[in-house]
Amino acid sequence: MSVLRLASRTKLYWGLIGIFLVGMLFSPVTSSGKNIFLSYGNLLDVLRQVSTTGLIATGMTAVIITGGIDLSVGSLMAICSVVCAMLLTVPGDTPASAMGIPITVLVALFVGFAIVRFIFTNIEKSRARGEAGRDVSLNATRGLLVPGAVGIVLGAALLWYLIPEAEEKFGVLGVLIVVPCVGLFFGAINGFIIVAGRLQPFIVTLAMMVTALGIARLTAGQNNAVLPVYTGTNAVAEFDNLRSLVFGIVPMPGLFFIGALLIYGAVLRFTPFGRYVYAIGGNEEAARLSGIDSGRVKIAVYAMSGLLAGIAAVLYVAQYRQGKPDAGAGLELDAIAAVVIGGTSLMGGRGTMAGTFCGVLIFGLLSNILQLHNINSNLQLVLKGLIIVGTVLLQERNAADLLAFLRLPAMRRAPTETPAEQQASNETVSRNIGGSANETP
Amino acid sequence: MSGVPIGSPAASHSSGHTPALLVASGISKRFGGVAALTDARLDLKPGEIHALMGENGAGKSTLMKILAGIYSSYEGQIAINGRPVSFANVRQAEAEGIAIIHQELNLVPELTVADNIFLGREPRIVGLIIDGKATRAAARDLLGRLGIDLDPDQRIASLRVGEQQLVEIAKALSLSARILIMDEPTSALSPAECERLFRIIRQLAAEGTAIVYISHRIDEVMQLADRVTVFRDGRHVLTKEIAELDQDRIVAAMVGRSLHAAPEEATNEAGDVVLSVRSLRLSKPHRRGWRQVLRGVSFDLHAGEILGIGGLLGSGRTEILETIFGSANGQAGGEVRLDGVAVDIRSPRDARRLGIALVTEDRKTQGLHLGASITDNVALPLVNQLASFGLRSFGGEAALARQAVKSLAIRCSGIEQTANTLSGGNQQKVVIGKWLATRPRVLLLDEPTRGIDVGAKREIYDLIFRLARRERLAIVVVSSELPELLHLSDRILVMSEGVQTGLLSRSEASEERIMQLAAPRSANGGRKVA
Numbered sequence: 001m002s003v004l005r006l007a008s009r010t011k012l013y014w015g016l017i018g019i020f021l022v023g024m025l026f027s028p029v030t031s032s033g034k035n036i037f038l039s040y041g042n043l044l045d046v047l048r049q050v051s052t053t054g055l056i057a058t059g060m061t062a063v064i065i066t067g068g069i070d071l072s073v074g075s076l077m078a079i080c081s082v083v084c085a086m087l088l089t090v091p092g093d094t095p096a097s098a099m100g101i102p103i104t105v106l107v108a109l110f111v112g113f114a115i116v117r118f119i120f121t122n123i124e125k126s127r128a129r130g131e132a133g134r135d136v137s138l139n140a141t142r143g144l145l146v147p148g149a150v151g152i153v154l155g156a157a158l159l160w161y162l163i164p165e166a167e168e169k170f171g172v173l174g175v176l177i178v179v180p181c182v183g184l185f186f187g188a189i190n191g192f193i194i195v196a197g198r199l200q201p202f203i204v205t206l207a208m209m210v211t212a213l214g215i216a217r218l219t220a221g222q223n224n225a226v227l228p229v230y231t232g233t234n235a236v237a238e239f240d241n242l243r244s245l246v247f248g249i250v251p252m253p254g255l256f257f258i259g260a261l262l263i264y265g266a267v268l269r270f271t272p273f274g275r276y277v278y279a280i281g282g283n284e285e286a287a288r289l290s291g292i293d294s295g296r297v298k299i300a301v302y303a304m305s306g307l308l309a310g311i312a313a314v315l316y317v318a319q320y321r322q323g324k325p326d327a328g329a330g331l332e333l334d335a336i337a338a339v340v341i342g343g344t345s346l347m348g349g350r351g352t353m354a355g356t357f358c359g360v361l362i363f364g365l366l367s368n369i370l371q372l373h374n375i376n377s378n379l380q381l382v383l384k385g386l387i388i389v390g391t392v393l394l395q396e397r398n399a400a401d402l403l404a405f406l407r408l409p410a411m412r413r414a415p416t417e418t419p420a421e422q423q424a425s426n427e428t429v430s431r432n433i434g435g436s437a438n439e440t441p
Numbered sequence: 442m443s444g445v446p447i448g449s450p451a452a453s454h455s456s457g458h459t460p461a462l463l464v465a466s467g468i469s470k471r472f473g474g475v476a477a478l479t480d481a482r483l484d485l486k487p488g489e490i491h492a493l494m495g496e497n498g499a500g501k502s503t504l505m506k507i508l509a510g511i512y513s514s515y516e517g518q519i520a521i522n523g524r525p526v527s528f529a530n531v532r533q534a535e536a537e538g539i540a541i542i543h544q545e546l547n548l549v550p551e552l553t554v555a556d557n558i559f560l561g562r563e564p565r566i567v568g569l570i571i572d573g574k575a576t577r578a579a580a581r582d583l584l585g586r587l588g589i590d591l592d593p594d595q596r597i598a599s600l601r602v603g604e605q606q607l608v609e610i611a612k613a614l615s616l617s618a619r620i621l622i623m624d625e626p627t628s629a630l631s632p633a634e635c636e637r638l639f640r641i642i643r644q645l646a647a648e649g650t651a652i653v654y655i656s657h658r659i660d661e662v663m664q665l666a667d668r669v670t671v672f673r674d675g676r677h678v679l680t681k682e683i684a685e686l687d688q689d690r691i692v693a694a695m696v697g698r699s700l701h702a703a704p705e706e707a708t709n710e711a712g713d714v715v716l717s718v719r720s721l722r723l724s725k726p727h728r729r730g731w732r733q734v735l736r737g738v739s740f741d742l743h744a745g746e747i748l749g750i751g752g753l754l755g756s757g758r759t760e761i762l763e764t765i766f767g768s769a770n771g772q773a774g775g776e777v778r779l780d781g782v783a784v785d786i787r788s789p790r791d792a793r794r795l796g797i798a799l800v801t802e803d804r805k806t807q808g809l810h811l812g813a814s815i816t817d818n819v820a821l822p823l824v825n826q827l828a829s830f831g832l833r834s835f836g837g838e839a840a841l842a843r844q845a846v847k848s849l850a851i852r853c854s855g856i857e858q859t860a861n862t863l864s865g866g867n868q869q870k871v872v873i874g875k876w877l878a879t880r881p882r883v884l885l886l887d888e889p890t891r892g893i894d895v896g897a898k899r900e901i902y903d904l905i906f907r908l909a910r911r912e913r914l915a916i917v918v919v920s921s922e923l924p925e926l927l928h929l930s931d932r933i934l935v936m937s938e939g940v941q942t943g944l945l946s947r948s949e950a951s952e953e954r955i956m957q958l959a960a961p962r963s964a965n966g967g968r969k970v971a
Binding site: 118122125126135270271272273274275276278279282283285286287288289290291292293349350 | 766768788789790792793794799801806807808809810811812813817821822824825826828829830831832833875879
């Protein structure tokens with residue numbers, strides 16, 4: 001019994017292991033008899049390939065846990081990739097620097113302000129130890145003036161650093177600062193409209209998806225422009241570091257992906273913000289009535305999604321040596337699929353980063369296996385689609401329902417359990433139901 | 442099923458030795474490690490009104506869900522007319538003539554009465570097109586036979602809860618139900634609507650339908666039922682003819698001990714004024730304009746005082762609380778002072794900071810994160826206050842939860858139990874615990890005992906008294922139940938159509954006086970209210 005329970009708890013990893021085994025057993029071999037799938041180079045390729053989707057799926061996970069959705073990430077990545085490539089290759093006054101620098105300064109103002117305020121609040125809190133669990137308030141100096149001043153200093157410092165960068169061409173650090181800020185800015189706009197306008201995330205991010213694609217094209221100058229980035233000739237040579245192996249072991253994009261996933265995962269688990277993300281997805285009204293500023297949390301979640309799309313864009317440009325307006329086309333759907341395969345509920349309130357990690361890898365390994373077997377790319381799409389539906393069915397334990405729907409009597413099971421009962425059964429009872437249902441004539 | 446017959450031809454309504462229509466015996470059901478039912482039994486005779494009683498978590502709803510085919514895995518036997526049956530789903534139960542009306546109604550708000558009654562079984566023309574005329578005619582016929590005065594073309598959303606309940610009954614009967622299970626049908630009804638419902642229930646029983654009537658209201662049961670079955674902790678305690686029982690014996694059977702409602706110390710030396718409200722107003726968006734739902738409410742609330750707010754549903758009771766708490770949807774006006782200082786509360790966050798707490802009426806949609814643990818629910822408002830440098834204090838959160846479980850006697854397997862697996866009374870305690878954890882000075886309670894059984898009710902009353910008398914909290918209680926209001930309140934504010942019609946002291950207050958003040962004066966709407 002406890003084995004079953006363990007199996008049910010770790011089902012995600014089983015899926016991952018399963019697909020890994022499939023890849024290993026059916027892998028083509030080299031002439032010297034080596035398993036190609038298992039080769040170090042191949043596995044590194046997988047990690048490299050999933051990194052972009054993975055970063056976006058990381059941001060998407062939190063969005064989906066709040067009960068929302070972000071369809072704009074692909075287009076945000078497009079803008080960011082264009083901005084990134086243009087900053088790297090074109091000196092002086094360009095649409096990219098005209099957009100990127102002011103946005104970065106704005107973000108810096110805000111971030112400086114927020115960080116200092118956060119520190120003051122927590123110092124105040126630890127002073128009021130005896131009164132644990134009470135709100136603390138900051139006076140005007142600490143609450144507004146000092147944080148504001150720090151924000152302005154940070155903004156000015158960045159301006160001082162970025163203006164000379166723009167006059168030449170941007171370096172690696174420059175784009176790593178500016179491009180994610182651009183993503184964050186557009187993501188925050190998503191969140192702001194959703195919150196302030198009380199609109200459906202689907203609609204708002206759909207509109208942003210279209211708008212951002214337009215902005216990407218306008219920035220690039222022509223519809224299907226491709227901005228090539230040749231490190232060492234038209235861009236700084238160090239930019240190549242973003243695609244190479246770190247210490248000869250891990251590809252840089254993979255490091256970014258795993259790092260972002262771990263950090264965001266820890267944020268969800270260990271911070272009040274993380275708790276609010278789940279609470280809003282679980283019952284937004286209850287969260288709001290509990291005095292939680294759900295608007296702020298939601299804006300932050302969409303802003304983070306944009307930020308991660310920005311980072312993904314930088315890595316994309318490094319990887320493919322170009323930035324272009326159709327860089328992230330369709331990526332939002334891959335990311336959503338990976339998140340859902342990872343067990344995050346589209347209804348909100350439930351999901352984990354570990355799940356998303358598995359979902360992303362399952363997806364990546366699958367593509368890799370299909371490519372190794374030279375399977376027709378269109379057929380690959382069909383297989384991917386089937387895998388998505390299949391995995392989610394298993395995830396949600398609804399496979400039995402589907403079979404019951406097809407009137408396979410052996411698998412019949414009560415179709416309309418209340419959510420409460422379903423939740424209760426999630427961990428332990430379901431196998432009872434499955435078990436005894438089988439015995440029912 | 443063709444046509445819309447109501448029940449079977451009248452069976453004789455002598456509850457004496459009629460053969461049983463349904464017998465369920467030895468029913469056990471477990472959820473995880475928790476036994477919801479242990480060897481429970483129930484028998485039903487045609488044409489009887491059988492009240493099923495018990496505290497929350499006694500297993501009433503679980504048994505009914507098994508009978509209705511919602512839960513398909515259980516131990517034990519069910520027989521209808523002596524023939525063993527087992528239901529894998531709701532449809533199979535319906536085919537045997539068992540229909541259930543849940544406490545939360547299952548109607549599609551945007552469809553009409555007729556459409557809802559025949560949802561999924563619409564009369565059709567050549568099997569393709571819904572025959573609207575026939576649907577309406579059948580619905581009118583059905584409603585007419587039940588003596589329900591409703592227009593089949595009205596949208597469900599435009600009906601009141603009591604009327605929606607009647608639509609559910611009509612729907613159940615259109616399935617030619619022989620057994621009709623009603624789960625707390627009167628919890629949201631006005632006295633007049635209750636009367637109408639009882640009349641229809643009696644009529645159905647007279648026509649041979651067996652009614653299982655789940656309710657917490659003992660007076661109702663005494664008035665309506667032929668037989669009573671009581672469950673406690675998932676076990677069958679007794680089944681008796683109503684004539685052999687009285688209120689005290691039912692309560693004793695439910696609670697497992699006798700409950701002599703000890704008169705609470707009503708005396709209360711008034712403390713300082715904590716909350717002072719002056720000409721509170723609220724306008725809600727309505728169609729293209731605004732509708733005034735509060736037209737000037739004023740009162741002072743002292744430390745240690747319990748102020749009751751009475752009035753009919755929709756009279757603005759809840760809106761008073763929401764406006765004070767900053768969660769009302771609309772334009773608010775008037776003045777709220779806390780300790781004599783005017784405060785501007787624009788959000789629940791502001792309210793929480795000032796030490797005002799609101800326990801909302803509907804714990805499922807407004808109070809709880811059902812999928813989360815007791816700890817996560819209780820600690821939610823304070824997660825950030827407990828955290829330091831962005832890291833949650835899991836220890837601090839657990840301490841709050843343990844404190845709440847202990848001081849409110851929440852029955853649970855542990856503080857990590859998920860909220861949706863708790864019984865209604867315990868869920869309510871979790872919501873109250875959440876707010877007490879914020880150490881409020883003003884506690885606003887909206888229908889604190891709705892859908893809660895007698896035992897838990899008493900515990901909540903005791904808690905409210907304790908909070909007011911010992912902790913000197915200033916408390917406002919909104920309630921639809923007049924005895925509750927009279928029992929708890931030091932003073933009672935009565936609302937009628939958004940207007941404050943009276944502020945009664947304990948000695949002035951009586952059920953009659955409150956009803957008088959609560960009765961609507963204006964002629965608009967034309968709805969009669971008892």
